[in-house]
Amino acid sequence: MSAFARVPASRAFRPAIIISEQDRHFVAEVQRLSGTNLSWCYHCRTCANGCPFVRAMDYPPNSVIRMVQFGLRQEVLECHTIWICVACHTCSVQCPMDIDIAAIMDALRRLALEEGAMIAEANILDFHREVLHSIKNYGRAHKLGIMLRYKARVRQWFADLDVGLRMLAKRKLDLKASRVKAMQEITRLFIPHWKRK
């Protein structure tokens, strides 16, 4: 009885996954988009053991690979792991099969955005969007603008206020954005070429 009691409730009653009902083409799609071969992975867990961020992930990197192989499309595209990964490439370097795991995460983020999947780490996506917004407007990243717009978006004005104020006091956040002169060249990167005049 005690042995069963240790199984967490969430695990004990997880419904069975019927592999034949999953998306069989998912793995081929991820392989093509990422330029990696997922069947090289033999789940030694080196990536999971080396990853500095694994504690903040819901699935370790090798589990994500396994889930892709099983075709668990929705679970993968809605997981935290793909957004927590910062592409530090610790896993890609340590992988004995030379699989570029960060490239797999890139491909999965792209699919998640394209398919409108529920984004598990909305704040991280919001931050990326604000960085791109700044690049679109100035051609360069304007940190103060990015942080202010990000704070407005996530409505957490007081989180990190002390750090922000210290950075301002040390003149680390420029008030005025540095701009690219030929802005039309930047703007057009954000518009498909067939839409341009």
Next chain:
Amino acid sequence: MRGGELLDISYFPGCSLATSAKESNISLMESSKILGLNLIELDDWNCCGSSSASCLDKELAFALGVRNLSLAPPGRPLMAMCPRCLHHLRYARLRLNQEPDNRRLLERRWGRPIPADVEIVHFLEVLARMGPARLQAGQVRSLNGLKFVPYYGCTLFRPPALRRQKYFQGEMGNVLIALGGQEITKALSHRCCGSFLSAARADVVTPLVNEIIESALATGAECLVTACAMCQLNLEIRSTWEPKVPIFHFSEILALALGAQDYEGWFDRHLVDPRPLLQARGLIS
């Protein structure tokens, strides 16, 4: 890089060095001048896209890199200090070489040639090629056995797409040892600093940064010297470890040893004041 002649190098500062890490930029320019490098800022450069462009849209990241390369004058190397910028520039060049048809298409769209043979070098690479003799010839102050951890972070050497290119692991240590510093090698020199998670998930970054700093203190270091402006910032703002440890930009320590005088302005911009340590070591007055 011979004799006393100035060597022209195109220079890509990047957003961090141009703004929040100006102290790194200024000290880099000063060291370069003393060493006989004529850094010419790439005219009208744009952001390399940082992590965000490559996280959301790889093609946008590539396009941003291509525009930067299209601005590089032929015939002289393009130098960067920021590891992310270096990575994106090199990645763009690699793809232009691998996809010649794509390159011709982009040249038609941009209406100018895109040199895919421009040599893209990191500042450490330039120093390594110069050799220690040139460094020591320019040296004014000895680092007096300053115990430092060379903190390279993750991006400078790791990206798999670029792993068959030259890399200069250990070079930061070699340079500072040649200038009289004492390298501590057993800390977490290559552990990722948390990158952009510092903005959206500080709760994840703080324990990581503390781990890095703890490892440095445990091995007897007095400071960390970083190759990356983002690492420097994350190690300063996200650490809750006591005692506080000064985190230097590599170029600051280099410029100090080469005799730069206007260091007050740089160290004043640090969130952890490094001046007490440098005064104790007799490096500044």
